[in-house]
Amino acid sequence: MNNFIAEAVSLISEDPADTFFNHESAVRSYCRKFPAIFATARNSILTDINGTSYIDFLSGAGSLNYGHNNPMIKEALLDYLRSDGITHSLDLHTSAKKTFIEAFNRVILGPRALNYRLQFTGPTGANAIEAAMKLARKVTGRTNIVAFSNAFHGMSLGALAASARSAKRAAAGVSLPDITRMPYEGFLGQQVDSLSVLENMLTTPGSGIDLPAAFIVESVQAEGGVNVASPQWLRGLAQLASRHGILLIVDDIQAGCGRTGTFFSFERAGIQPDLVCLAKSISGYGLPMSLVLIRPELDLWQPGEHNGTFRGNNLAFIAAAQALRYWQDRDFMDALGQRSKQIADTLAHWQETWPQLIKAVRGLGMIWGIELPDAPTTQQVSAQAYAGGLIVETCGAQDNVIKLLPPLTIDPQSLDRGLAQLGRALSSAAKK
Template identity: 65%
Template sequence: MRNENGIQKNGQPDDAFQVFQDIESAVRSYCRRFPAVFATARNAVIEDEQGRQYIDFLAGAGALNYGHNNPKVRDRLVEYLMSDGIAQSLDLHTSAKKDFLRAFQDVILAPRGFDYRVQFTGPTGTNAVEAALKLARKVTGRRNVVAFTNAFHGMTLASLAATARASKRAAAGVSLHDVIRMPYDGFLGEDMDSMDVLEAMLFGPGSGVDLPAAIILETVQAEGGINVASPQWLARVAALARKHEVLLIVDDIQAGCGRTGAFFSFERAGIQPDLVCLSKSISGYGLPMSLVLIRPHLDCWEPGEHNGTFRGNNLAFVAATSVLDYWRDQAFSESIARKSRLVGERLRAIRDTAPAQISAVRGLGLLQGLVFNDPQLANAVSKAAFERGLIVELCGPAENVVKLMPPLLIEDDVLADGLSRLAEAVRACMNAAADLTLRLDPLQPVMG
């Protein structure tokens, strides 16, 4: 049942959404797909005001890798607040920031042999991307940057210029420029090597393309349809950039912080980017925080040349320091790998039930999805999953990929339950589509 605004009420009271419809902007989107008023949450399970529970395979669009209200982090935050710890500090030195920087160096950077300076930017991922692009242009003195097909880098203007999705770009209201669009790994099909195109167009003497300041990429294009670049392709891009003194920026905002298995999604390629953008789950608790990792010789900012009021979110520093403890234990990485295998196996089993409608299983780690040939069918599966108490979103330029991003700490039984609910949703939608086909054309065979 839907109300006058086209929102499916899903058993909610008549006035459940009234205040949002009356006061909140029409720009809201997730709430239209998942119509409930949510009240409480713990790890991978959230509950609405009516007491109905949902398994969360959205996880704050990747901002909740360590789950909702992680008790380890929550208790540390409460302790910090009750001690009158600094909450907002601009870029002043604080104890909370000091603890985070030391832990990040000791737990993440040093064991990997990475040497980076850390720049705290504004609170969201697009702020980190903006800062990285700005610094690359400042360092090199060049304007153009290379971005890829199906890329998503944010909604502010420089980030949006690097983003490929037409519907997002169309909302800018101004021209988006200084970006050279190149084909991502696999975009041109199996018979065409996109690296050959990249090298010829960027560095060929007759291409007419000026040398760019930087190449920006996601190693897994999450919003773009869960497109996974091969380690070989990534290594070739990194080598090409280094050869021509073009900076390599990896946007690890959604694919990083363990989402694809390792802490950084590019570790599997054996590369070290010049600049790395992190946000979403870097804070560990869904608190606003983003940063740019900068190779030391590139850190040529003048004091105050780039800033942001909320770059000093000390609650985020406290939470981020707390979750780094998980990365001290190899068992944590092993648990992600084990859960990732389960997700892959179950998704392939679902695909095998409807190979004519589901063309592929894509992804890496706990960022995987089902690729549907028909976007309407993918949409129906997401809705059917929600009716069964599972929150799972869509991605891709046609929104034809059902995208799974459960918390990394999800309990095994909850993960299995969520995958079963997804399978039930797919089965129900297949049966509904078969029934419709038979009613429209009784001579057509039944799907299944």
């Protein structure tokens, strides 16, 4: 046990959980499923105050694509802090922001022939969503926005209006207007072309739907159950938006930054959205940061028209610029492809082995979902995996999907062990 953990243990009451139960709000959620008190972490391994280790298939809900305490990024942060670099700057010009902007254009946008302005919003993904929707309404002069079934875009009121899960929407306590809900690909069954439904509703007199300012879409619906839109559907949606003068907003907050195997989740479709929202792993180190990518001709903001005190997190800029080095590393990208295939092959084998348990397997890259019969079964599997040293979350409108989000940098041995533990939990559920 290292000195940090020993000191933490010495400061904790006889029942360590009392601190949280007695003083923290009842709104807490992840800790109810995974109640250990964690103290240290490196790459894909979390260690609690008792020295027990856990393999992390949650990755900060997609905020830690490059693992916990990534050593390359950490050294850059420590060097910056030791030099008394700026930490907070509002939207003042800083060398840290300049470094990130130049690296992002050179490493990400330029090679993909993408031309975007970068808007640094408040530090949460929901803030990026709010900014993108606000700008779409400003540019078009229209208020309605089309969002999709099973979508999740955040918990602030505008982002929540675009989200679909009833339990989260109910917590708003007020009406959530100016959103029209349309079916995502496959929501009405594989035999129904949801894009035809959407276009008919937009163009047929009597549908009652006003021409929207924008479509907002996740190319992979993570919280919604790991629903993966096909490249054909995404291209069709982009073409539909273009035909009718509707802006296309892609929410790449959880599925972006390499999670699907390419930096942007929409690259496989060959589209160029009008607006792209990034957060979570854009900082590379779990530091709060989000941004909106804006086609230059749409950048009609007046100075200060959308702002936020913490839109200048310079530590996040330093970490984010360092993380982009991975996207120039052929070994990293090759390993990412190998790990992605390992997960896909393992899940396909499990589906063949336990067809009575596993209803569907969905995903790509290193985001995967295993659909089980019901929520109690997924909770049982997640709980048993945790008891064996694996943290893996559930998702979906009915909470019946196991969601895998291991770090992109996870070593093969840890990935093997984590999958083996999840396999044991599924095997146990299949026998009941």
